[in-house]
Each structure stands twice: as structure tokens, then as C-alpha cells.
Amino acid sequence: MKTICTTCPYCGVGCGVLANVDDAGTVKIKGHPTHPANLGRLCSKGSALGETFDPEGRLLAPQIGTRSAGWDEALDLVADRFSQTIAEHGPDSVAFYVSGQLLTEDYYVANKLMKGYIGSANIDTNSRLCMASTVAGHKRAFGTDTVPGVYEDLEEADLIVLVGSNLAWCHPVLYQRIVAAKKARPQMKVVNIDPRRTATCDIADLHLPLAPGSDVALFNRLLSEIHQQGCVDSAFVGAHVEGFEDALNAASGEDASATGLNHHDLTTFLNWWIGTEKTVTVFSQGVNQSQQGTDKVNAILNCHLATGRIGKPGCGPFSVTGQPNAMGGREVGGLANMLACHLDIENETHRDVVQGFWKSPTMPEQAGLKAVDLFEAVGRGEIKALWIMCTNPVVSLPDADKVKAAIEGCDFVVVSDLSADTDTAKIADVVLPATGWGEKDGTVTNSERMISRQRAILPPAGQARHDWDIMSDVGRRMGWADAFAYSAPADIFREYAELSGLASALNRDFDISGLQSLSDAEFEALEPTRWPITANAPKGSQRMFADGQFFTPSSRGRMLAVHQNATTKAYGETLRLNTGRIRDQWHTMTRTAKSPRLSTHMAEPYLEIHPDDAKNNGIRDADLVRVQSAEGEAVLRALITDRVQKGVPFAPIHWTSEYASDGRISTVVPSVTDPVSGQPDSKAARVTVSPMSPAWYGFAVSQKGLTPNASYWATARHSRGWRAELAGMDAPQDWQAYARDLFDLQDAEITSVIDAERGVVRIAFHENGCVIAALFCSPEPVSVSRSWAAGRMGDETSSSILAGRPGADQPDPGAIVCACFNVGVNTIIDAIVQKDLISVDQIGIALEAGSNCGSCRPELAALLVNGRTRLAAE
Structure with a gap:
């Protein structure tokens, strides 16, 4: 057994992971107890990482069209087609679309290849769908894309305001850090601002269900009230802020009724925020993913700048990212409108510094196409060669069918991914097998600027190669051998760190030049460290802007005049x-x-x-x-x-x-x-x-897999095979024949109960005396204990499977609530009643539910109310 310290590949919290690997390649996962992001905690997804190394579906060799190919043939084709397209149509006729799940070293090589050598800025990332509005808001206010705070601020704050952030589900470990801090200091208050009542409301002292999209109106009202109550930090604003009067004038004219909030809740929020010096405002996708996302960000930043609540312990605006390396991608210029190290592509001096450092033949002078515009250009035929890396835009981008049609119509499409079965890979001309989490090696940066190592746990599957290695090989084949002569991620990291020192001299925030001389062994052993990392601060830094100095030409923070748009009005019939x-x-x-x-x-x-x-x-x-x-x-x-x-x-x-x-x-x-x-x-x-009004509904469960053939279907794995929800507009004439085709079991033994008049169908398949599949259908949504039925696969043949639920002598766990420990709703309610449990913590002691990641604790609290009600009735 060996233990490898690495970093989780999911959200932007950036949790440390300990992976224990035995000689058979079995991986056991637990949280790293000393990693500063999570201190041993993991969410349900992180805890289950060891279950995701299933080789099924992995692409093991390059694929050209429908056939396997060797790497030389595939990469020669990619290099030749991109070179030919550039020669015939210019550098802006090609594009890369990359991902916040790439490691920083992958990202860096992609941007160097596209911007410095191909000579186009047409490289954008799925982080455009995640954090671009925060990037723009930060740059407008601070001069650079800088996250001021650190996770410790969440524990030191007296008031935490969550805006458009279902932290309990989307960033569970940060949520649990707040839960623990609030338990230790009950006087801490939490406000949750969200049109939905989410699981995060469980910890909130106040939920503000504002009208969707009305965030600017709310924070403009807050800024106006800050001024009216005389709580502007005049000394800070006078010394360190510009734009205050214009921002205040815009805010004072705002109509807070657009928020739809009642007077009491609105006033409570305003008074809490204004009266609490140590306030952290956490915001995420509910703010960013908006037609007015950047203005929402600046409306929040305005309030912190006006009160001087920035750069200090326990206070500040805090953007939490949705992807594991969204921050790392921003650092290396992963967006079409940026250069590496937070330099600006439209700034001639910045371009010259990067081009000189790279010794590259060219450099674009204007921003490239952003994600939505990029795929629209693909659809118009302006982008003729496209390389998509580690992302699935046919699913993730808006107007997805239009995106799919654009990719299908593109002259040449390359996809680098783990699988050839994604919606996007299925329509590519070339699919290249890339390494995934557990095989990759390099660095990522989390939401608080913490750089952590992601290390390989297992060797690459089949012929899979690292993304940086694939791109470097293509760069060499396109004629730039010296520029892409990397042999390991450490080579790339050192180069990138050296460039950051030049960027820092241009008044940029990002600086890791203190790491530019790391040896290979030191890179391998690199501990989590928060940038800036310089010769004077080799162990990293804490909060930004503690000195009141920003990265604007005047060194002042900027407040922006922003106005609520009209998108919150009712949609009428829709x-x-x-x-x-x-x-x-x-x-x-x-x-x-x-x-x-x-x-x-x-x-x-x-x-x-x-x-x-x-x-x-x-x-x-x-x-x-x-x-x-x-x-x-x-x-x-x-x-x-x-x-x-x-x-x-x-x-x-x-x-x-x-x-x-x-x-x-x-x-x-x-x-x-x-x-x-x-x-x-x-x-x-x-x-x-x-x-939809189907003629029949169905639920199917199988030990060996199934091939849905229905108007509607949704499949999922279970512990003993596969399950599926089904529905059809027309009932099959022969249900047994339908079931045999569904499960591909033409010769297996069948037991069935079919009531043609009522439309009720129950069919079970048996092999060697064991249940291997079952189908339940009816004219209404099927009433079956799904977790119980799935758990019967592989059991010795029993007629009870056709009942669809356990007998009186068999427990039915019910729908799973706690995914970490596989605890169902019925088990939880029974324990509450039988053991007279009175708290979520007691449920955890009795059943373990809620004791790991805590994501299910809000649901446990709701079940506790139901269980206590049932107990009182009895």
C-alpha cells in the first residue's frame, strides 16, 4: 500500500486528498488532514473518487474517424490540418476551446501555442461559463483579477452573506467550515440570498428570496443605506478609492422594490451588513451566470470598497470558483481576452514582454472570440479547425443543439478527452486519449489563490498522454521544436514562474517568481502555497490589498456606477x-x-x-x-x-x-x-x-446493463449493475419480447405478471438461479422501491422481486439521502422514531449519515422534523 498526496478534481475549494493504492491498483480515498483548504474534510463526490477509476468507456488509443490509429499518424494529421488551415485562411481561422479541469501546465502550453506561435487569441475556456463575470468585475475594480480574501476569513467573520451560492451542495467543504465556525461562535450570522430555498438555507439566520436577477438593485440599496447611515469609511475612500460619487449617485436612484423583498427582511439585512465590520460576501454562479453578471459583481465590490472592508481578517468580497482550476486557467491567460500572468492582450507593453520572453514569432493584438461567439463563428464557417480539450460543449454551452450543428459542420475537429463517448467526442474527426485525474501530474489553484500539487495515482490508461505533452508534440510538428521541448510538468512550471516575475514588474498581482528555480525534487514535494510567492515571501501570502494599494494606474480601487436592468420583469405566459x-x-x-x-x-x-x-x-x-x-x-x-x-x-x-x-x-x-x-x-x-403524457411508465434494473428503447429514458449505475427510468408514447404489443431486447437476454428464464387490461407489467429474468434483471411498468409513474429492487440483482431467485418492494420481514432503506454511507430515508426516519433521536448529530452517531461531508445535513434536519412529528402522533 502506498499513499499519494494529491488534490480533488471537482469544485474550486481545492481539497487535499490522500489516495491509498494497493498492488492491485485499488484506490482508497480520504481527506488530507493537514491540507489548509479542507483539513481532512471531503464531500460526497470527493469521498467517492476511488470508485471512478472504472476503465469502462476509456479511450485507449487515438481515433481517426471510427478507427484506431497510432500517435504519430494522429498528431501528424492534427499538425498538418492546422498548419494548412492557417496557411490558407490565416491564424484566426483556427481555435482552441479548453477547460477549467486542465492542470495549470496544460493550460500554459495551450495558450503559448495558440497566442505566441499560431498567432491568434481564439482560445477560450469553459471557465467562461463559470467565472468570467467575476474576472471582469475584479479587473474593473482592482485593475487585476484578484481574489482578496482567504478561507480563514469565513471562520473569522461575524456575518457571512452568501449570494447566488448553494454552498451546501456546490462547495460542501466550505459550507462545513462555516457550520463548524457557527457552532463554535453561535453569535455569527449567515444570510443566504437566493431565489430558491436551497439546502444552504439550513444554516441561514435570514433567507432573502430576491426576485431573480435583481442583485444590482439589492446591493445598490445597500450602498445607498451605507451612505445614509454615515458608515462610509471616508478615510479609506479618500486615500484609496475612486469613482465613489458616481457609484453612489447611481445607487441612490435605484428602486429596491425590484428585489421583491419585504420591508422587514430587507431592513434586517441592511442593518446587519452595515452594523457588522467583519462581513464576508461570498458569491458564485447565481451572480456570474447572468446577462448583468459583471455589474452584479461590481455592485457587491462597491459596498466593500465604500466601507473599507477589504484586505482585513474576517471581511471582504469572496468569489468561489466552480471548477478545480478555474483560477489556474485565469493565471495563465486561459481566457481569450487575457495573456499569461494576468497581463492584458490589448496592452502593447504586455504583449512585447510576453512575446520577448517566449521568443515567439507573433502575438495577437486583440482579444479573441469568447466561448459563445467562438462557436457561432464555427457555425458560420469562419473557424475551420477546432481543438476541444477536456470539456463537453455540446452539453454545457447554451443553445446546445446549435453548438452541436456548428461542430458537425466544421471542416476539422479534434477532441482530447478520456472517452470517445461524450456528446462532443462522438462528432469529432480525431479523438485523442488524454490522461485524467489520478493520472495527471502538475498544479492547480483554488478559490483562495492556493497552488496545490495534483499527483499521479495510477499509470495512464492504455496509450493516454498528458494534455501538455500532446500539445507540445503538435507544436514541435508544426515547426517550433525549441519552444515546446518540455519533458516534464516541472519544466513548464519553472518557465511560467519566471514569466510571472516579469509581469509583477508591470504592476500585476500574480507573482510566483519565488518558485522559478525549483528543482524537480522540490516541485515534486511542493506544499500547498498561496500566491504571491516571491523571494521576499517564499512561503506565500495572505490577503490582498491590506495596504490599500490596488493594481490600477492610480493605485486606487475603483467603484463603478451600475444600474439594475429590466430583466427581472415577469415573463407573462412563459x-x-x-x-x-x-x-x-x-x-x-x-x-x-x-x-x-x-x-x-x-x-x-x-x-x-x-x-x-x-x-x-x-x-x-x-x-x-x-x-x-x-x-x-x-x-x-x-x-x-x-x-x-x-x-x-x-x-x-x-x-x-x-x-x-x-x-x-x-x-x-x-x-x-x-x-x-x-x-x-x-x-x-x-x-x-x-x-409529456406517455402511454406507459417503467422502471428497469439489471445486473449486466441495458439498452433503453423508449420515448423517454434515463440510466444510472447502482451497486449491482444499472437502473433506468423509462416511458413510451405507445405500449409494446409483446412486453416479454420488449424486455428481452431491453436487457439483451434472449434466452434467460422469465417470470412475469402481466395485466394487459390495467397495463401493469412486471417481468423478472433469472440465470443460474439468480435474479439478473427486472422490468416494472404501469400507466402511471411506477411505484417501486428502487433501491430495494436494485439490491436484489444477483440474489437467489425469489418471487418477491415482482412485488417491487420488500416483504414485512425485510427492511426497505428507501431513497438514499446520505450518499457517503448509503443511508436511505426510511432507515433514517425509523431510527429517529425507534431511538428517539432529537438532533442531526445524534443521527450521525446512530447511522453515520451526515457525519462525513455534511451535504445531507439539511435533509436530515427536515427528516428529523417529520420523524419527531410521527413520534408525537404515536
Whole structure:
């Protein structure tokens, strides 16, 4: 057994991981107890990382068209086609689309190749969908894309304001740090600002369910009230801030009624914020993913600049990133409008410094195409060669069907990924097998500027190669051998660190020049360190702007005059669709879907819809519904709840055509972007919803896999195989024949109960005396104990499988609530009642549920109320 210290590949918290690997290659995961980001904590996704090394679906060799090829043939083709396209149509006829899941060294080589050698800025990243508005807001206010605070501020604050951030599900470890701090200091207050009542509300002293998109109106009202109550830090503003009067004038004219908040809640928030010096305002995708995202960011920053609450312990604005290396990508110029080390592509001096350092033949003078614009250019035929790395834009970008058509029509498309089965890889001309987490080696930077090492746990699968190595090889084949003669990630890191020192001399914030002379052994042993890292601060730095000096020409922070736009008005006959993430899945599920326990909590795409909207549209709970817009359509399971506001349904972003028939919610989202940042508005699509009204619903479970053949389907792994939700517009004439095709079991023994008149069908397949598959169908959504039925696969043949639920002598755990320990709702409620449990902590002691990542604690609290109610009734 060997232990490897590495970093989690999911959200931007950047948790340290200890991976224990035995001689058979089995990986056991636990949190790194001394990593400063998580101090041993992991969320459900991080805890399940050891379950995601399943080789099924891995691309093991380069693929040209539908055939396997050698690396030389594949890379010669890539280099030749890109070179030919550039020669015939110019450098702007090619583009790269990269990813916040790449390591910093991969990112650096991609930007050097495209900007310094190909000579185009047409390289953008899926971080454009995540954090671009924060980048733009930071640059407008601070002069650079600088996150001022550190995670310790969350524990030192007296007031934490969460804005558009379901921290409990999307950044669970940070959420648990706040939970622990609040338990230690009960006087700490938390405000959660979100149109939805999310799991994060469990810790909130105040939930502000503001009207969607009205953040600017709220924070302008706060700025105006700061002034009215005489709480402006005049000394700080006078010495260190510009633009105050214009920002205040804009804020004073704002109508706070746009927020839709009642007077009491609004006044409470204003008084708490103004009266609490140690205030941290945490914001994430609910702020960024908006047509007005950059203005929202600056509205928040304005309040902190006006009060001088920045650069000090326990206070400041804090952007938390959604991807593991979104920050690292920003550092190396991963966005189309940036250069490496936070230098500006439109600044001649900056361009000259980078070009001189790289000794490159060219350098673009203007920003390249941002993500949405880039794929529109692909669709128009202006981009003729496209390389997509470690991301799945056919699922993640807005107006996804249009993006898919654009890629299909492009002359030459290369995809580097772990699998050839993603929606994007399926339509590429060349697919290159890249290494993934557990095989990669390099660095990532988390939301608090902490650089951590990601280390290889297992050797690369098949012929997979690192992304930096693939790109370097192509660069050499295109004629730039010396510039891309890297032999290891440490070579790239040292070069990048040296360049950062030149950037620092140009009044940029990013500086890791203190690491430019690291030996290979020192790079291998590099401990988590927060930049800037210089000769004078070799162990890294804490908060930025403690001295009141910013990176603008005047060295002052800038306040911006921003105004609420009109997008919060009612949509009339249509609904305003909100999208986001769920607890146990990640992006487009290429890794998390491999873990059976991560699919137990939410096993299919769904739509949270308010009871009034459901009633008005003829939708019942668990119905399948069509969600339609001018751009496209998705089919989701209805979850009727007052957690969402009337008129504002919510759907998760994760499902792809690999796991659901019509679950790509991005197909209904229009390609509307923030005019400053270019970030798409993913939370304001105009949609209609209507019942799908299938003739039959089904639930299938199998030990060996299945091939859905239905109008609607959604598949997921379980601990003993696969499960699927099904529905059809027409009932099969022969249900047994349908089931045999579904499971590809033409000769297996069958037991069945088929009531043709009622439309109720129950079929089980047996092999060697064991249950290997079962199908349950009815005219209504199927009432089956899904976790129990899945758990019967491989059991000795029993007629009870056709009942779809356990007998009186068998426990039914119910739907899984705690994914870390696989604890179901029925088990939890029974324990509450039988053991007279009175707290979530007691549930953890009794069942372990909620004792690991804590993401399920809000649900446990709700179940505690239900269980206590049942106990009182008894």
C-alpha cells in the first residue's frame, strides 16, 4: 500500500486528498488532514473518487474517424490540418476551446501555442461559463483579477452573506467550515440570498428570496443605506478609492422594490451588513451566470470598497470558483481576452514582454472570440479547425443543439478527452486519449489563490498522454521544436514562474517568481502555497490589498456606477428557468456517473416547479414534462415544491445524451451573454412546460446493463449493475419480447405478471438461479422501491422481486439521502422514531449519515422534523 498526496478534481475549494493504492491498483480515498483548504474534510463526490477509476468507456488509443490509429499518424494529421488551415485562411481561422479541469501546465502550453506561435487569441475556456463575470468585475475594480480574501476569513467573520451560492451542495467543504465556525461562535450570522430555498438555507439566520436577477438593485440599496447611515469609511475612500460619487449617485436612484423583498427582511439585512465590520460576501454562479453578471459583481465590490472592508481578517468580497482550476486557467491567460500572468492582450507593453520572453514569432493584438461567439463563428464557417480539450460543449454551452450543428459542420475537429463517448467526442474527426485525474501530474489553484500539487495515482490508461505533452508534440510538428521541448510538468512550471516575475514588474498581482528555480525534487514535494510567492515571501501570502494599494494606474480601487436592468420583469405566459448543480454530480457526469452511490440521490434529470405553476400547466408530481423554448426542448421529471418561486422553475445542468434521452437542459437556454464578460446567462431562459403524457411508465434494473428503447429514458449505475427510468408514447404489443431486447437476454428464464387490461407489467429474468434483471411498468409513474429492487440483482431467485418492494420481514432503506454511507430515508426516519433521536448529530452517531461531508445535513434536519412529528402522533 502506498499513499499519494494529491488534490480533488471537482469544485474550486481545492481539497487535499490522500489516495491509498494497493498492488492491485485499488484506490482508497480520504481527506488530507493537514491540507489548509479542507483539513481532512471531503464531500460526497470527493469521498467517492476511488470508485471512478472504472476503465469502462476509456479511450485507449487515438481515433481517426471510427478507427484506431497510432500517435504519430494522429498528431501528424492534427499538425498538418492546422498548419494548412492557417496557411490558407490565416491564424484566426483556427481555435482552441479548453477547460477549467486542465492542470495549470496544460493550460500554459495551450495558450503559448495558440497566442505566441499560431498567432491568434481564439482560445477560450469553459471557465467562461463559470467565472468570467467575476474576472471582469475584479479587473474593473482592482485593475487585476484578484481574489482578496482567504478561507480563514469565513471562520473569522461575524456575518457571512452568501449570494447566488448553494454552498451546501456546490462547495460542501466550505459550507462545513462555516457550520463548524457557527457552532463554535453561535453569535455569527449567515444570510443566504437566493431565489430558491436551497439546502444552504439550513444554516441561514435570514433567507432573502430576491426576485431573480435583481442583485444590482439589492446591493445598490445597500450602498445607498451605507451612505445614509454615515458608515462610509471616508478615510479609506479618500486615500484609496475612486469613482465613489458616481457609484453612489447611481445607487441612490435605484428602486429596491425590484428585489421583491419585504420591508422587514430587507431592513434586517441592511442593518446587519452595515452594523457588522467583519462581513464576508461570498458569491458564485447565481451572480456570474447572468446577462448583468459583471455589474452584479461590481455592485457587491462597491459596498466593500465604500466601507473599507477589504484586505482585513474576517471581511471582504469572496468569489468561489466552480471548477478545480478555474483560477489556474485565469493565471495563465486561459481566457481569450487575457495573456499569461494576468497581463492584458490589448496592452502593447504586455504583449512585447510576453512575446520577448517566449521568443515567439507573433502575438495577437486583440482579444479573441469568447466561448459563445467562438462557436457561432464555427457555425458560420469562419473557424475551420477546432481543438476541444477536456470539456463537453455540446452539453454545457447554451443553445446546445446549435453548438452541436456548428461542430458537425466544421471542416476539422479534434477532441482530447478520456472517452470517445461524450456528446462532443462522438462528432469529432480525431479523438485523442488524454490522461485524467489520478493520472495527471502538475498544479492547480483554488478559490483562495492556493497552488496545490495534483499527483499521479495510477499509470495512464492504455496509450493516454498528458494534455501538455500532446500539445507540445503538435507544436514541435508544426515547426517550433525549441519552444515546446518540455519533458516534464516541472519544466513548464519553472518557465511560467519566471514569466510571472516579469509581469509583477508591470504592476500585476500574480507573482510566483519565488518558485522559478525549483528543482524537480522540490516541485515534486511542493506544499500547498498561496500566491504571491516571491523571494521576499517564499512561503506565500495572505490577503490582498491590506495596504490599500490596488493594481490600477492610480493605485486606487475603483467603484463603478451600475444600474439594475429590466430583466427581472415577469415573463407573462412563459416561465423563467433557473439552472444549476446538484449535490452528487459534477459537470457532464463523465467521472461522477461511474460511482453507483453518487447516482442514488438524484438518479434522473428533473424540474423543480412551484405548485401553482404545476396546477396551471396540468402537471402532477412525478409526471414527465416537456420544457420548451425557442431554442429547443428537454424532458424532465416533475418535482413539485415550494422551494422555488412561482414562475421560476429549476433544472440541473448535468445530464447528457449518454445518460438520458432528452436531459440536456442547455438545449433550451438561449445564447444571451453579459456584454462585458461574455458569460452566458444560464438562469433566465423563457420556457413553457407541459405534461409529456406517455402511454406507459417503467422502471428497469439489471445486473449486466441495458439498452433503453423508449420515448423517454434515463440510466444510472447502482451497486449491482444499472437502473433506468423509462416511458413510451405507445405500449409494446409483446412486453416479454420488449424486455428481452431491453436487457439483451434472449434466452434467460422469465417470470412475469402481466395485466394487459390495467397495463401493469412486471417481468423478472433469472440465470443460474439468480435474479439478473427486472422490468416494472404501469400507466402511471411506477411505484417501486428502487433501491430495494436494485439490491436484489444477483440474489437467489425469489418471487418477491415482482412485488417491487420488500416483504414485512425485510427492511426497505428507501431513497438514499446520505450518499457517503448509503443511508436511505426510511432507515433514517425509523431510527429517529425507534431511538428517539432529537438532533442531526445524534443521527450521525446512530447511522453515520451526515457525519462525513455534511451535504445531507439539511435533509436530515427536515427528516428529523417529520420523524419527531410521527413520534408525537404515536
